[in-house]
Amino acid sequence: MAIARYTLAVDRRGRRSQSQDGSEQTADFIPCVAFDRAGEFAERYFRQGMRVLISGRIQTGSYTNKDGQRVYTTEVIVDDQEFADSKGASDGGYNNGGGYQPAPQRPAPTSAIGDGFMNIPDGVEDEGLPFN
Numbered sequence: 748m749a750i751a752r753y754t755l756a757v758d759r760r761g762r763r764s765q766s767q768d769g770s771e772q773t774a775d776f777i778p779c780v781a782f783d784r785a786g787e788f789a790e791r792y793f794r795q796g797m798r799v800l801i802s803g804r805i806q807t808g809s810y811t812n813k814d815g816q817r818v819y820t821t822e823v824i825v826d827d828q829e830f831a832d833s834k835g836a837s838d839g840g841y842n843n844g845g846g847y848q849p850a851p852q853r854p855a856p857t858s859a860i861g862d863g864f865m866n867i868p869d870g871v872e873d874e875g876l877p878f879n
Contacts, residue, residue, distance in 0.1 A: 749790065759773055778820075779803070785827075793828075797832075799831055803826045805824075
């Protein structure tokens with residue numbers, strides 16, 4: 748079974764808080780664990796600095812370290828994860844070959860026509876629609 752452990756940095760909004768050493772803390776660092784295919788996906792595609800979306804459940808636990816102290820843990824067990832940005836946005840628009848490649852743009856829908864249905868713009872593939 749594949750297991751991926753990673754830490755998700757989440758920027759804090761609004762008021763900044765002081766950390767124990769007196770410096771300002773602007774992000775929370777959340778430990779995440781993904782199993783099976785989700786673990787393989789995270790290991791293969793996630794890189795530091797990427798924006799990702801995850802959902803899951805909080806799991807707490809504890810253990811005794813080698814110094815005999817009780818250590819408490821909290822982590823997110825990942826159910827779903829995905830990229831938050833398009834590939835072009837996440838890597839600054841540069842493809843692996845070194846050339847600039849803008850993120851693909853989806854055609855904007857046109858306004859509704861008289862019968863209450865929306866016109867589907869040209870270039871939208873059938874498999875992207877919810878009905879066949």
